[in-house]
Amino acid sequence: MTTATLPTxxxxxxxxxxxxxxxxxxxxxxxxxxxxxxRAVQGVSFTLxxxxxxxxxxxxxxxxxVTSLSIMRLVPQPPGRYAGGRILLEGKDLLQVPEAEMRALxxxxxxxxxxxxxxxxxxxxxxxAQIRESLSVHSGLSRAAARDRAVExxxxxxxxxxxxxxxxxxxxxxxGQRQRVMIALAxxxxxxxxxxxxxxxxxxxxxQAQILDLMGDLRERTxxxxxxxxxxxxxxxxTCDDVVVMYAGRVxxxxxxxxxxxxxxHPYTIGLMAAVPRIDAAIGxxxxxxxxxxxxxxxxxxxxxxxxxPLATEQCRxxxxxxxxxxxGHGVACWRAPxxxxxx
Amino acid sequence: MMAQITRRLLISIPVLLGVLLLGFGLxxxxxxxxxxxxxxxxxxxxxxxxxxxxxxxxxxxxxxxGHYLLRMAHGxxxxxxISNKTVVSELLAAIGPTAELxxxxxxxxxxxxxxxxxxxxxxxxxxxxxxxxxISVAGVSLPIFFIGLMMIHFVGVKWQLLPFLGRGGPxxxxxxxxxxxxxxxxxxxxxxxxxxxxxxxSVLEVLKLDHVRTARAKGLSETSIILRHGLRNAxxxxxxxxxxxxxxxxxxxxxxxxxxxxxxxxRLAVGxxxxxxxxxxxxxIMILALAFILINMTVDILYALLxxxxxxx
Numbered sequence: 001m002t003t004a005t006l007p008t009x010x011x012x013x014x015x016x017x018x019x020x021x022x023x024x025x026x027x028x029x030x031x032x033x034x035x036x037x038x039r040a041v042q043g044v045s046f047t048l049x050x051x052x053x054x055x056x057x058x059x060x061x062x063x064x065x066v067t068s069l070s071i072m073r074l075v076p077q078p079p080g081r082y083a084g085g086r087i088l089l090e091g092k093d094l095l096q097v098p099e100a101e102m103r104a105l106x107x108x109x110x111x112x113x114x115x116x117x118x119x120x121x122x123x124x125x126x127x128x129a130q131i132r133e134s135l136s137v138h139s140g141l142s143r144a145a146a147r148d149r150a151v152e153x154x155x156x157x158x159x160x161x162x163x164x165x166x167x168x169x170x171x172x173x174x175x176g177q178r179q180r181v182m183i184a185l186a187x188x189x190x191x192x193x194x195x196x197x198x199x200x201x202x203x204x205x206x207x208q209a210q211i212l213d214l215m216g217d218l219r220e221r222t223x224x225x226x227x228x229x230x231x232x233x234x235x236x237x238x239t240c241d242d243v244v245v246m247y248a249g250r251v252x253x254x255x256x257x258x259x260x261x262x263x264x265x266h267p268y269t270i271g272l273m274a275a276v277p278r279i280d281a282a283i284g285x286x287x288x289x290x291x292x293x294x295x296x297x298x299x300x301x302x303x304x305x306x307x308x309x310p311l312a313t314e315q316c317r318x319x320x321x322x323x324x325x326x327x328x329g330h331g332v333a334c335w336r337a338p339x340x341x342x343x344x
Numbered sequence: 345m346m347a348q349i350t351r352r353l354l355i356s357i358p359v360l361l362g363v364l365l366l367g368f369g370l371x372x373x374x375x376x377x378x379x380x381x382x383x384x385x386x387x388x389x390x391x392x393x394x395x396x397x398x399x400x401x402x403x404x405x406x407x408x409x410g411h412y413l414l415r416m417a418h419g420x421x422x423x424x425x426i427s428n429k430t431v432v433s434e435l436l437a438a439i440g441p442t443a444e445l446x447x448x449x450x451x452x453x454x455x456x457x458x459x460x461x462x463x464x465x466x467x468x469x470x471x472x473x474x475x476x477x478x479i480s481v482a483g484v485s486l487p488i489f490f491i492g493l494m495m496i497h498f499v500g501v502k503w504q505l506l507p508f509l510g511r512g513g514p515x516x517x518x519x520x521x522x523x524x525x526x527x528x529x530x531x532x533x534x535x536x537x538x539x540x541x542x543x544x545x546s547v548l549e550v551l552k553l554d555h556v557r558t559a560r561a562k563g564l565s566e567t568s569i570i571l572r573h574g575l576r577n578a579x580x581x582x583x584x585x586x587x588x589x590x591x592x593x594x595x596x597x598x599x600x601x602x603x604x605x606x607x608x609x610x611r612l613a614v615g616x617x618x619x620x621x622x623x624x625x626x627x628x629i630m631i632l633a634l635a636f637i638l639i640n641m642t643v644d645i646l647y648a649l650l651x652x653x654x655x656x657x
Contacts, residue, residue: 072560072561106562119554119555120557122573124650133562138563171653186561
């Protein structure tokens with residue numbers, strides 16, 4: 001392990017290289033379930049640099065969680081299978097490295113926060129013990145040093161009286177506190193890449209804001225790259241630099257956050273944004289996207305969104321649209337884009 | 345923790361009273377009159393009647409039970425009708441061997457069962473998994489006397505590898521150890537099947553949970569994930585099962601001790617019941633019930649130690 005003790009300077013050093021920090025290329029993940037092949041992720045590509053936050057948005061079942069688990073190579077195999085593509089961390093393909101090396105990366109250079117703080121911690125060990133376990137695996141700290149570091153981490157994530165909390169079992173903490181423990185756990189070994197899979201979904205709104213602020217602070221302090229998986233566009237607008245919108249296992253739009261919100265191009269993205277309730281609009285029925293996400297075992301020719309798309313043409317139903325760059329950094333997989341031409 | 349133990353002890357009192365009542369009632373309902381047994385086959389009806397009066401057997405049942413409870417409270421369990429020794433001394437002589445047999449049965453069967461169950465869970469669907477599960481089904485289905493008789497037939501008589509009659513002395517002597525192997529193996533066998541199955545199910549269940557994924561995301565080795573985050577959590581229901589099975593084990597001890605002529609509580613109980621030795625039978629039933637209560641209490645304490653969520657409740 002070469003985990004940097006001074007992540008910021010290390011980040012600067014690595015940032016000078018031209019290779020992107022994390023690059024996912026044409027990732028394909030399948031699940032083989034009772035004779036059927038379910039293609040959960042199909043040709044997903046994106047890059048993420050140090051010190052930046054990438055939001056991955058989409059509905060349940062769009063493949064965003066599978067994508068994030070793939071980076072850790074934690075998709076259970078079987079039934080899962082990496083059918084194609086590469087996941088390059090500083091140029092090294094994580095799908096090819098030996099298991100031992102992957103283990104050193106998990107919890108070491110890559111930290112992960114999961115959605116369910118209630119069930120993601122082991123109920124039979126104290127919070128401190130679970131953090132110390134990760135420390136002892138990766139940094140080989142002595143018992144006393146690991147103990148101190150665990151308390152320090154709990155303090156860092158804003159848990160009051162961290163020394164006592166370290167000796168608490170997860171069931172003695174609230175949901176928000178447990179998620180802080182999860183974050184402390186993910187940060188234990190100064191990761192360069194932090195993957196957060198719906199970190200705030202199970203929390204109430206005020207705690208949500210606190211957790212997002214905390215993650216933002218930590219990113220600034222450590223210079224880590226953050227991948228934030230969420231279905232909440234509000235969270236994306238608030239925290240992310242870039243966004244990837246996924247639909248039925250595909251990236252349908254990819255853009256800097258500002259550009260995406262100012263000028264969404266894919267009909268699905270536009271539909272998603274219309275469905276977000278607004279505090280400044282008159283109360284009426286919320287907009288919905290008609291239809292449902294196609295089931296993952298269904299073979300689809302053409303655009304996956306065509307059956308629900310108000311703008312779909314014959315071409316959309318027969319030919320699969322590739323991701324095209326409309327403006328620098330703003331890509332969309334839609335035959336009808338740019339949408340302005342359709343509207344006029 | 346102390347409060348939990350105290351509460352358990354208090355709950356045990358009505359259970360114990362119930363056991364006494366049942367033991368008392370059962371022996372009155374079964375055929376065979378203690379006075380006739382004591383008087384011998386040649387006794388005249390007058391002698392039998394006198395013995396009945398002396399023993400208080402002609403009094404109403406409620407009064408007999410009351411007397412029994414009173415004597416019990418003083419630690420007086422009466423005298424055996426057959427040997428004329430005090431019941432307490434008979435029980436004391438038999439407790440040690442039975443405790444040894446229990447210990448010897450548990451010490452091998454629980455680790456073996458948990459090990460096999462975990463192995464089966466980790467290698468789910470493999471040939472080894474199926475073999476382990478087949479063995480455990482066999483273990484569940486075979487009656488204990490059959491296993492015992494097979495052991496005696498092959499290991500004891502045919503191959504003459506181990507002794508199969510009686511007790512060779514305390515467990516720490518070579519003879520004691522040699523004599524206890526066959527009874528302990530056949531008695532422990534009834535635990536292996538259910539415990540292995542439960543362990544397998546429980547480990548598989550736990551390995552699916554979110555916190556195991558967290559453990560993987562921490563970069564732990566597979567062994568560490570299975571033992572520290574899988575098996576450790578999976579043990580909670582397994583311990584409960586072992587507690588429940590302890591009842592079978594006590595019942596099994598009655599059979600095993602009889603088959604192997606092992607001088608324990610179980611054989612004492614069978615002998616007492618068969619010969620209508622009223623006081624001794626009651627004494628053995630009470631000891632077995634006490635043992636059951638004690639085992640359950642141990643399980644409750646273990647449970648609290650294994651699952652921190654139990655301690656704060």
